[in-house]
Amino acid sequence: MKWNAKIVKYKGEVRIGVWFGKDDALIAWIKSFPGVRWSQSNGYWHLPDTENNRKQLGLRTLTELSPNAEGLRSLENFKRWLRSKRYSESTLTVYMDAAKSFLVFFNQKSPSDITNDDVILYNNEYILKNNLSASYQNQVVSAIKLFFTTVQNKKIEIESIHRPKRARVLPNVLSKEEVKQILEAHGNIKHRAMLCLIYSCGLRRKELLTLKLSDIDSKRNIVKIIQAKGKKDRIAPLSPRVLELLRDYYKCYKPKIWLFEGQVKGEPYSEQSLQSIFKQALEKANISKPVTLHWLRHSYATHLLESGTDLRYIQELLGHSRSKTTEIYTHVSTKSLQQIKSPYDNL
Structure with a gap:
């Protein structure tokens, strides 16, 4: 044909x-x-x-195309600007890819001639037509706003660029019984210690894997989380039970630099291997829900709230910049809900 x-x-x-x-x-x-x-x-x-x-139809996709010459120069300036602002390499990559996609879409235009109407056109003709998520669209908006701060004599009004309406998605939470089943599923002390530390301190996956031996302060019973998301340091209380588990683990494995190392001494444990041991724990615990590692962090926050911990302390423990982010856990806590009697019981 x-x-x-x-x-x-x-x-x-x-x-x-x-x-x-x-x-x-x-x-x-x-x-x-x-x-x-x-x-x-x-x-x-x-x-x-x-x-x-x-x-x-055999056409090159936006990800395969390049912006025009002026767009490429603007992207290089944008990259230098992001680096000077000390954005992380992962954030830099995300913003660069989003800005490139936007500029490729308007390949026939100079970046300085792009207007707010063009952003709306891009959202409708690319984001929505390709069924891309609202979170991706929001990411693109962030990238576009930052990109155009580096473009001279621009026609676009940065502050007028609107974001998509966010859906309120509640965090997934496990019961304490389910958490216990997952944490006790592994006989391997290293695997058990990793999962217990994630839950007991509300850690993100990357935060666990970048912990060093020096980040465990056994005298003060705290864990130091250094340069976590948003380049922020924070501390989390260390459970005495988890500390004992870590001591037993250390005697068996004697890591050199990182708290949890891979098969090669001095190399951090891989994300893929951590995902694998978590999946195995779910299978051993006979939990069929589509649980992810991040559910342990959500469960930690919710269980703290249900035990009476002040929301401001939970915000600090999780490393949230805004209290509004932490308040989402009030919508999944069952402590108050359990005190409400259904009118059905009075029929």
Whole structure:
């Protein structure tokens, strides 16, 4: 089958135009694409410009394209600006990829000529058409706002760029019984110590894997979490039971630098291996829910709240910048809910 395809603008909307001679098989094939229409005046079929449609029609996707020369220069300036602000390499990569995708979409425009209407067009013609999540869209908005602070003589109004409305998603929480089953599932003391430390201190996965021996202060019974998310240090109380577990673990494994090391001494334990031992713990505990490691952190915060710990202390323990982030746990705590009597019981 032979056809020609290219990006077109149809009635102000970015579409993919497809041309071919009269062929019943091709007509049946093109009609199988969702949202396809025939333009009598232009003499071509046209369909939504999505990444999937581009791939099927042999067009390069946005991730495979490059911005124009001016866009590339602006991206280099943006990278230098992010580095000078000391953004982490992972954040830098995310923002650079998002800004690049945006500039590729407007490949025919100079970055200084891009307007707020173009951002709305990008959201509709790329984000929504490709069914990309609201969280990704929010990430792109953050990248665009930061990017345009580095563009001179711009037409865009940075403060007027709107963010998508966020859905309120409640954190997933395990019962104390379920947590106990998971933490006691492993006979291997190293695996058990890792999972116990995540729950008992409310750690993120990366925070556990970057702990050093010197971060465990046994005299003060605290764990120091150094340069965690947002480049913030914090401390968490260390359970005496977990401290004893760590001492037994140390006698068996004698790590050199990192608290938990891989098979090679001096090398940190890998994220993939940690995920694997957690999955094994779920299987051994016969828990079939789609549980992730982060559920242990959510459960830690919720169980603290249910035991009467002040929300301000929980905010500090979790390393949240805003109290609003921590307040989400009030919506999953069952302590107050259990005191409410259902009207059904009075029927």
